[in-house]
Amino acid sequence: MQNTYRILVGISGGIAAYKIPQLIRLLKKQGAQVKVVLTPNASGLVGEKALQTICGHPVFTDNASFYDMDHIRLSQWADVFLISPATANTIAKIAHGIADNLLTSLALSISESKIMIAPAMNSEMWEKKATNHNLQILKDRGYHILPVANGELACGVCGPGRMLEPQEITDHVFRYMASSSILKGKSVLISSGPTEEPIDPVRVITNKSSGKMGAALARAALYLGAKVTVVSGPASEPLPSAATVVKVQTAQQMNTALKEHFENSDICIMAAAVSDYRPLCFSETKIVREEKQKFTLALIPNPDILANLALNKGKRFLVGFSLESDGSEERAIAKMNRKGCDMIIFNRADQALGLDSTRVVILGCDGFREEVPTIDKNAAAGIILERIAQRCVSR
Secondary structure, eight states, rough: SSSSEEEEEEHHHHHGGGGGGHHHHHHHHOOOOEEEETTGGGTTTTTTHHHHHHHOHHHHHHSSGGGGGGHHHHHHOOOOEEEEOOHHHHHHHHTTTTTOOOHHHHHHOOOOEEEOOOOOOOHHHHHHHHHHHHHHHHHHHOOOEOOEEEEEEETSSSSEEEOOOOHHHHHHHHHHHHSSSSSTTTTEEEEEEEEESSSSSEEOOOOOOHHHHHHHHHHHHHHTOOEEEEEESSSSSSOTTSSSSEEESSSSHHHHHHHHHHOOOSSSEOBBOOOSSSEEEOSSSOOOOOOTTOOOOOOOEEOHHHHHHHHHHTTTTEEEEEEEOOOHHHHHHHHHHHHHOEEEEEEEEGGTTSSSSEEEEETTTTSEEEEEEEEEHHHHHHHHHHHHHHOOOOO
């Protein structure tokens, strides 16, 4: 993904404005440059100095600088104008061409196709005919209207009108900007998270995988224009709403789900931490501990999912992960060759499991090697997907 996207964020006076600093952090994590426009009503809800510190640029407001052609300069600078939160009042103004502040003036100065609106309002206001009419006007003109979420609103009511969470908005923004990207038209299948192998109704064999890398890979693939399916074990990390998600628990369930979806995929990335073994027998009742008595658990191997998929690889691009407790790249290369992968991602357990950052080495069956220093997993996933995309296009 390119790292020069320029995103102008317009903040209107909705209570959800307090979430925008986190949104800006997420946009910048993906390599975007961000500038902020703040309406007078929004300035009482989110601090101008905090926004300036996070985005790294002066915050534009309705002060004297407004009359110094800021709306023209900013409209020429922005690749995308994201209005978030967009109140019912701001939406109505934009729909009817009212330009009484810097934000609404920018909405008249920037091409409709470059404007994204993230609504946020009370359920009653969201469901009013006037609001629906105004949103339809904007849709008909080519504005990108993000959905709203259902949930508890600031007024205490539960219902539609809640602004999407910052990560969901980030996903929408980069998917829009990736509409003509290198993986458009490609189907990417990703395995993610841990698996759990039940011992009894209470206990399981599992591992420390959080699913953060799998979720980051899914976002990166979406940002590059791909259609994404994720087969996920019971991970704590939320997956992007734009991906098709198949939930599983055990390695056998993951094997079945991946075989089913592999047939229609162009790229398969095996990022899940799959249990190598499962109990030979499952106890229907909780195993009772008895004092001074040893307990032996018989285990049998789980299917080798990666090797099984490689048997029917065809023209698909298959990527494995090799998580090691030491620094042995040779073991990762041997695994790639033995299992028939096109690429393998080597990383160490102490630099990856449960962390927000990771350090990886990308290894290709053609001898390609690229070391990625310790960086945020979203950024690492972006690099991995770009290298995969480059090889898929050149094949």
